[in-house]
Amino acid sequence: MRAIKKYWPIFLIPTMAAFAIGFVIPFILGIYLSFTKFTTVTDAKWVGIKNYATAFKDSTFTHSFWFTAAFAVVTLILINVIAFALAMALTKKRRGTNVFRTVFFMPNLIGGIVLGYIWQLIFSGILVHFNTALNLNAKLGFWGLVILVCWQQIGYMMIIYIAGFQSIPGDVLEAAEIDGANARQTLFKVTIPMMMPSITICTFLTITNGFKLFDQNLALTAGAPMKQTEMMALNIYNTFYGRTGFEGVGQAKAVIFFLLVVAIAALQQKLTRSKEVQQ
Amino acid sequence: MKSRKAMVLALTASMAASLAAGCGSSGGGKSASSASNAASTSGSASGSGKVYYLNFKPEADEYWQELAKEYTDETGVKVTVLTAASGEYESTLKSEMAKSEAPTLFQVNGPVGLASWKDYCYDLSGSDIEGQLTDKAYELKDGDKVAGIAYVTEAYGLITNKALLEKAGYSSDDIKSFDDLKKVAEDITARKSELGFSAFTSAGMDSSSDWRFKTHLANLPIYYEYKADGVDDKDELKGTYLQNYRDIWDLYINNSTTDPSQLSTATGDQAESEFVNQEAVFFQNGTWEYDKVKAIGDDNLDFLPIYFGVDDANEGLCMGTENYWCVNSKASEEDIKATLDFMNWCVTSDKGVEAMTSSDKMGFNIPFKSNPESQNTLFKLANANKGTPVSWNFSTMPSEEWKNTLGQALTVYAADQTDGNWDLVKQAFVDNWKTEKELAASAS
Incomplete structure (x- = not known):
């Protein structure tokens, strides 16, 4: 001492x-x-708060906020539901679960820029048959980003959920079975409450990742068409480097962005933490 | 007990040291190299100053490094050359300028770039290098101050494959106006399957290629509007010549190797290889592409103006520069002196001029008295052109954002060529010009 x-x-x-x-x-x-x-x-x-005034007046910034928010919500739901389902399937005692775990986890090892370009090739290859392209249509761009990010992050969240599943004590599940709970009741009344710590972590990661997304956005759509698919991080980057004398405004946007992400993450923590149970 | 304490101390010390080393590696590297340099050149009397050049052109990096070494060997003055990655110049410059060992020599692209760096530009009036310029037009002025000096001039237009043009039954002499160009291009498109090639290379709108249209082609309507009003910059555009812009854009996208809806992902390399592989006759690009396009043979190359349908009889190639050397005014006096000497040496000494102009090296056309006859065929063709050169006005474009928005509007229009989509281009061109100019003014 x-x-x-x-x-x-x-x-x-x-x-x-x-x-x-x-x-x-x-x-x-x-x-x-x-x-x-x-x-x-x-x-x-x-210069005082002038940068903040300019930032709030910028309509592309507000648009990027709503676009990012929609994106974060959609990916939050998709990634967590699918990762949870996969984790559940891959903790059942079946042959080859390790192979599948590896396969699902692998995309997470590839960098965002590379992924963006690879998926751009894939999407272009498909969309060419429909005479269009990803960066011509904001809706396609949105769903393209969703698919890319889901593909990348599901494996990672799945691993966290698998760890969660493995830590559920067998006796609780056995007790539920003896008490006559059906599969649905076991899932909603026993498994999910027991899984809340994992759910807290995964929702935290997916929602903050969704808001902070940058490289995939840059590589896949770069905001095309007409800034319609520009997310907040990319908007800040473009503000900083796109115009002479706008470094301060970009910085002000970054501070706003930081406060926003903190507020959302805090809210999410409060909501999910309160549902966690003692084992 | 004591020995254990000593070990703990040693361990933590080494940890702290490795941390410090990690953070300060760039500084350490620099001082190490300067030490070795001083050793190699001890005995030379000249100058305590040093030169740090932040180079803009990645393709010339190798030659600048060589030239820097030669200069150091000759004079004993240390020259460091750092090259920013393509498209990263502004961000590299911003971070380098914040360091204590900031670049002494850097570049800006014109009036808009100068706006953010004018506080850093040393007044070059009366300097030796200013005296070497062939024309005062190559000075970049901030009020009365000569803030920058162009060190390379370039030209762009339609690089043409003469052999293919002949195969289609035409020669470059048949093309004297926009209407001629349109006739030839549409005829080639009509017989595309029979001829086996297209009129234009793909007008790719990927970021590796879109500058050819959102910046270089967009220069023409701006040039003619400035010219009509007798000005060299405007806060608001009327868009008088947008119809011409549309006509030529239509021509490019509908007579190319690639379906217009696929242009959004077509790259610069793609267009380049189409031209070199004889798949298209015309390729809108500039003298800097010579190294690539010479593969089709010097005799086969022609360089046509981009006929814009405004003043076709006098239409010339677009000649100008967006590369201005600036000297960092915040550097120490010795360093400024050393930098000015280095610049002057580059454009007057045999070695310097050779490195800058030889087609095996940088291959520049330099606007200085020492410039030899160019070995770049595209340059020879550009100089031989009788038309009035179109000046480069894109350095007055309000911001990168303006260019990007225009580029995206052009892409959307290419995929679906309706009047409604052309209105997007108009908005991006006219309305956004005003918005961006106002934003730029509000920030300065």
Whole structure:
């Protein structure tokens, strides 16, 4: 104990320094820059809330918010329902479950940009028969993104759900069976309540991933047509680099975006946490 | 006990050290290389300054590195060249400029790019390199200050395959106006299966190719509108020549190798290979493509103006530049001096001029007195053209956003060529110009 009291800085400082350099300082600097006009981060001029005013007036930003919100909700539901179902199927004692687990997990190992281009080829190959393309129609773009992200993330969420299933004590399920619960009742009254910790994690990951999506968006549609499929992260990027003198506005949007994601994630945590039960 | 303490200390120290090394690697690398450089050139008397050039053209990177080394060997002045990845110049410049070892030599693309960097531009008036320019028009001015100096001029138009044109029964002399071009192109399309090639290469709207239309082709309606009003920039466009823009765009997309609905994903490489593989007669591109298109043979190449149907008798190739050298005014005085000397050396010494202009190297046409006769056939053709050169006005386009929106509207229109969709192009061209110009003004 005495040793810890004496030497705590040795253990703490390297990590704290890394945390400060890699996160705290850039974060504070970022908030500061959102109130300034700057070309490089070292010569910023204070302009107050002007950047925020411009950001809120920008109709593409509001559009990207609604597009992103719709996307996040759709992927939240699809990914979690499918991943849950797959996890349930793959924890049954059948032959080849390991092979299938690997197969479903694999897409998650490919980077977003690469995935975006691969899927663009696939979609183009199909849509050419219908005389259209993904970046000509916002609806197609939306569903293209949904398919891509589902394909990528279902495997990952499935692994978390599998771990959850394996930690459900067998006696609870056995008790339910003895009490005469049917499969449906077991699922909704026993399994899902027991799975709530996994559900909390997975919904948190999918909803924040949905909001933060960037590389897949950039590679698959790049916002075409006419910014109709531009999501918030891409909108911020385009604001930052697309116009002269808009670095501060992009930064202000990034701060708004951060607050939004935090608020949504907090709400989601509150909702799912309250449903968790003690095992 | 004591030895254990010592070990703990040593371990944490090494951890902290590795952390510091990880963060500071770029700085460490630089100082290391400068040390080795100083060693190799000790004894040379000249200059304590150094040059750090942030190069825009990835294709020229190799030659700049060589040239930098030669300069260091000759004069002892250290020259670092860093090249930004394609399309990443602005973001690289932004982050490099924020460092203590910022670039001393960088470039902007014209008035719009200058707006964000004008506080960093050293006044080049009266400098040696300014005296080397063949024409004052190659200066980029910010008020009275010479903020930038063009170091390369380029030209674009319709690169033409003469042999294929002859096979179709025409020669380049038959094409003197937009109507001629339209007639030839539509005739080739009508006999496409018999001839085995198309009139135009695919007008790909993938980001590797869309700049040819959203920027370069869009220059023409802007050029003629400026010209009619006698100005060189406008806050609002009327879109007087949009019908001509539509006509030529229709011609490109309906007489090409590719179905118009598939253009959204067609790439620049695709168009290039179609041209080189004799699948199309015309290829809208510029002198920088010479290295690729020379595969069809110098004698086979022709370079036609993009006939726009406004003043076809005098239509020339689009000649200009979007590459201006700027010197970082925030660098130390020695570094500025060293940079100016380096620039001057590049455009006056034999080695420098050779590297910049030789067709085996950078292959530039440089607007300086030392420029030799170009070995680039496209350039020779461009210089031989009798028309009035069309100037490059796309440096006055309000923002990247404006170009991107226009590009997407063109893509949508290509897939479904209705008047309604052309209205989208009009909006992107006229209304969005006003919006973006206002936004740009509000930010400055």
